[in-house]
Amino acid sequence: MKPCGEDDADAARCSWDVRCSGLARATHNPIRAVVENLHLEPNPGKQLIALSLGDPTVFGNLQPPGELLEAVQSSLESLSYNGYTAGRGSQEAREAVAKYSSTPGSTVDPNDVVLCSGCSGALDICITGVADPGQNILVPRPGFSIYRTLAEGCGIAVRSYDLKPADGWEADLVQMEQQIDKNTALLVVTNPSNPCGSVYSRRHLMDILEVARRNYLPVLADEIYEHMVFPGKEFISMGSLSQDVPILVCSGLAKRFLVPGWRIGWIIIHDRNGILQKENNALVAYDILKRVEGLYPVMPEGAMYMMVGIDMIDFPFEDELEFLQQLMREESVFCLPGQCFDYPNYMRLVITVPEDLLKEACHRIADFCARHHKTICTLPT
Template sequence: MPPVGVPLVIEKKKWAVRASEFAKSTFNPIRFIVDSMKMEQHPDKYMISLSIGDPTIFGNLKPHNATIEAVHNALDKMTFNGYAPTVGYFEARSAVAEFYTTPETIISPNDVILSSGCTHALDLCISALASRGQNILMPRPGFCMYRTLARGHGIHSKFYNLKPEASWEIDLAHLESLIDGNTVAIIVNNPNNPCGSVYSKEHLLGILQIASRYCLPIIADEIYDFFIFKGEEFHPMASLSKNVPILTCGGIAKRFLVPGWRMGWVLIHDRNNVLNVEVRGALNALTQRIMGSNTLVQGALPDMLRNTPKSFFAETIATVQTNAEIAFEKLQQCPGLFPGIHQELRIGSHLLKPYCGDCAILDIPWE
């Protein structure tokens, strides 16, 4: 007889191979809609998708020669073709630490974990901090991958509101009202995707005060850290924290214009060693699930980070801002569209319905 609780093995008459609960509960609503959308194209006009976050798609934004040269050099060395430590090569982690160290935030190589893109970095943080039945606070509207990554693990998503009338700042009162005994972390996305807001120093300090009161670590998604238009100022959340542990997620996708190279990182900011007891070990263990990130790009990272001139980043953002202003101006001329670079309007579905009969407008509900 099998042990108690183990099902009896019986012969079956037909195949019944099932998908796992993890797979069935993994769902990305935006990808589902975009990938399954079939629209008739205008015979004389090229369709420009406004839902794509890939800076390479139109071919007008290309990586700097120093970035390409770094990969060529790494390939020629023939020393980055094997497995690396799952957290990443020490030299690559040292280069990331050097790139992000400031007088306010000193980062060591041991505070850096390399990942397969920023999404994987987010996955590491969510998986390290939360267990089934616990919850993480996330922005609404926000990047849908936060919920996708949590849902498969049985981690609940609780959405705090952003205020469109206040340049999409977080509704701090609503955020605090969502915290309960099962809340284990807060995700803060700044600069924000999809709203484009850049939070002030004062607003970030307000978020940190709440996190400090409830002893909640923050997962800071800062992949757009350099996408700051003229007149705005970006403050890394870790530079303002005195006692709240911050796991900062970033990567090369947007800044270096190479999202397909799949290189990201988690920066562990932990002034009071709160995360040393378990979380650092948990992050290290989780990297072993995919045996680390792209080793060729790891080999190129030191030269990429040190040799790509800052003027390249400035030129890139100037181009993006110019194109955004052109798109904004043209979209304003389209009946039924209400664009905003700094959106100050609260637009509900009822305002769109009169246009839905004649225009290609898809109203996507949010929870």
């Protein structure tokens, strides 16, 4: 080892000095920051039921379609796709995504498709491809934390516009527009919503587009849950509505096809529509929790989640973090706190678990609230 001396001041190196990069220091994941500081101690006498991870494959009750597995097996056995391909993805793959994403009223051109490493990779490309350090983007609150993680690490500021639970988590358009200034580069819209499970109407999407139009602001439409829409609700892609506002639509295979680990996502600028044929789990959770004093579930309309408000005044806990830690200790049920989505006093439930486990989890939550509520609570049956 070479010691440093006065004569070495201008030398290249004379000791170890490996530092964390500015990008790494600036990158922050709010979900991990919150969850890793929770002291989670499940009740050893009860099976752990985790309603926290947005992965539809966790419990094994939802399986990818056989056609998908057969297609991948056939591709592997052909030995034709083991080499490097175009940066945007192979022509054949982009044509398949374009066909899949086209609707009778709007045809997607394969040249408008960019294949990415999952929808998260698509979001990364969109945010960093449009916004420069020193600019800002608008994201929903409550909203998924990845937008903030991707932007702030690159020196892009994040501003939040509020969603209104009383109005089915529609955006506060007045407050949204107040957040826009000359440095705003992008408006992020999540539809269907994570964590809220809301599905926006054509009218509301048009209202959002009008805000973007007046302010010459492009839109990033995170539509990874596009086909997970309950009966009676219609998903409308923002790309199909806009005549003049640039729309970057991000989606992928992860949620609908139940293969998040495959990391197949894409960016397109056109529309697609879809309906999920399953609403039972949302109704199961909502019907139980809506009768629990101190809890205020908001019925979702799509995606995989339900947001449940917690009236902290009714419970002897400082905030929802303490509430959820104690719930874990006593009932072995874990939900993500609203603080993970910049929306305190709420918790997010994943509703794709098997129905019997979801019922059990909701009844445990009800039992927990009954024990700790400051007034007598009548438990649902």
